[in-house]
Amino acid sequence: MASRKSSQPKRESRDKYSVLLPTYNERENLPLIVWLLLKYFGEGGYDYEIIIIDDGSPDGTLEVAEQLQKIYGKDKIVLRPREKKLGLGTAYIHGMKHATGNFIIIMDADLSHHPKFIPEFIEKQKEGGYDLVSGTRYQGNGGVYGWDLRRKLISRGANFLTQVLLRPGASDLTGSFRLYKKNVLESLVERCVSKGYVFQMEMIVRARQLNYTIGEVPISFVDRVYGESKLGGNEIVSFVRGLLTLFATT
């Protein structure tokens, strides 16, 4: 695989893609997602780096990340761990500070977001010069795996309500598989105040407000195979609260 240092000049451009991978207890998933990322970035011949932001996972995710860094090299695997669990939103901010790419890709490390879509994101971005490209489960060949009828209903219902109230100009607001121009992500993160899950939604809404252009790529979302979900419980309550806050303030 093309894991050798890419010092040869790129024909097309010198775009570099920094992938932010926040992890919390992803010991089993991390090597797999990294392997897949390397596979697709290698095949596409892109310049990239993978930034792993582990929040002191008790399952030893960081130790696995260190092994991966030894195998694949420090230029490809960058470790930016933090002492304790400080949440997803600040993990992105923390990771971004260390990113050297001019594009940033945000995705989950739990294999719900498949790296095979990244080349499509990149091509889409180039095609339209978009400020951000968002994966969408709700259009084209996009979809989900492992969801029962109830979950589909909640998801579609919540999405419909959001579309009606906010008219955000993107079909998937709560998905978190996206590619941003680095400066765009920086300016968005600066403005976003929400925590957790609503954060993703706010990012798109603010992007719309600031007249950033948004491209969309259909993705298949496969429920996590390993490990436990960190969200849940009162997900719906916090979603509705976040939606109403955005409705009243943006």
Added chain:
Amino acid sequence: MTKLMQWLLGASLLGTVWALVTFDLLELSLPRVYREIAWPMPLYLLVTFGCYSLATVGFRVATFNDCDEAARELQEQITEAKEDLRKKGLKL
């Protein structure tokens, strides 16, 4: 302008027009039929929107893709990745 304000603005505009016609506030002495049609309009609109919403969400739930193929592909790749990573010396 926030989305909330946009909605309030739209609602008050519609509400004003509705009240003007229904109660003939400007004393234009509109024909009776106008008032009779306008009067239950808000209810019609609500019901129509409700039906549209239910139909749309129902249709989208029914046509929500199940990505069985993607899940199968992922499983295969996981097997391949594990093997390759073990060869490269990863210890779990």
